Amino acid sequence: LRRVYLTRHGESVFNLSGQLGGDSDLSERGVAYARALGQYLRKKLFPAESPAAESPGMDPCASHPTSEGGACVATATAAAVAAVSAGCWGPKFEVWTSTLSRTIETASHLPPATMKYSWAALDELDAGLCDGLTYAQVKERYPADFAARDDDKLNYRYPEGESYRDVLLRLEPVLLAIECRTSENLLIVGHQAILRCVYAWMFGIPVESMPYIEIPLHGVLELTPTPAGWSENRYAPC
Numbered sequence: 384l385r386r387v388y389l390t391r392h393g394e395s396v397f398n399l400s401g402q403l404g405g406d407s408d409l410s411e412r413g414v415a416y417a418r419a420l421g422q423y424l425r426k427k428l429f430p431a432e433s434p435a436a437e438s439p440g441m442d443p444c445a446s447h448p449t450s451e452g453g454a455c456v457a458t459a460t461a462a463a464v465a466a467v468s469a470g471c472w473g474p475k476f477e478v479w480t481s482t483l484s485r486t487i488e489t490a491s492h493l494p495p496a497t498m499k500y501s502w503a504a505l506d507e508l509d510a511g512l513c514d515g516l517t518y519a520q521v522k523e524r525y526p527a528d529f530a531a532r533d534d535d536k537l538n539y540r541y542p543e544g545e546s547y548r549d550v551l552l553r554l555e556p557v558l559l560a561i562e563c564r565t566s567e568n569l570l571i572v573g574h575q576a577i578l579r580c581v582y583a584w585m586f587g588i589p590v591e592s593m594p595y596i597e598i599p600l601h602g603v604l605e606l607t608p609t610p611a612g613w614s615e616n617r618y619a620p621c
């Protein structure tokens with residue numbers, strides 16, 4: 384049965400200091416989560432221990448091409464065929480990250496994957512001039528912006544950055560690709576704002592509520608298709 388797993392990256396150095404955006408590495412706790420996530424998915428996807436399940440790191444057979452756009456289906460098919468010819472076996476399992484270190488690092492302890500993509504479209508909401516600031520610093524330096532975001536979080540666009548509405552638009556190729564992947568298990572290692580958009584789209588949640596959806600740090604959302612839509616289970620691997 385095909386499942387979609389959503390998780391935020393492990394705690395980053397910027398999460399610890401409360402800074403927005405950036406491209407920081409994982410904290411010690413974040414690295415521990417990346418390891419626990421790997422073990423959790425290994426048990427889920429390879430319940431009976433197998434030689435493939437014991438292989439360290441990502442798929443040893445596939446070449447992991449990177450795609451930043453929607454034209455990924457042909458590449459995915461060719462690479463899947465190549466993986467099978469190379470002797471890979473086990474459930475089909477794709478991993479999508481953003482291009483930022485904290486998601487790639489979080490995906491570095493996973494069981495063998497059929498494919499791995501890093502999508503720029505999955506990068507975190509761009510805080511523009513506020514990138515690298517804490518919320519307290521944003522309030523102090525840009526008080527009008529801070530208030531405007533509080534008033535209308537969906538439409539507020541950071542100076543030289545993005546709004547949630549902007550993010551939803553640039554996520555369109557990713558959302559369509561989720562629809563395409565009907566036979567593969569899929570793990571998306573993402574960012575809070577991004578996963579709010581993905582989750583809202585999958586569950587048909589009104590866009591006005593989207594910026595407030597709770598996507599826990601160090602939790603996995605396991606989504607299973609049913610005739611009535613997606614059903615959800617939440618897990619905490621550590």
Ligand code: G3H
Pocket residue numbers: 403404507508510574575576594
């Ligand atoms: O800065 C990135 C955060 O994931 C977005 O959180 O929209 O609640 O400020 P926020």
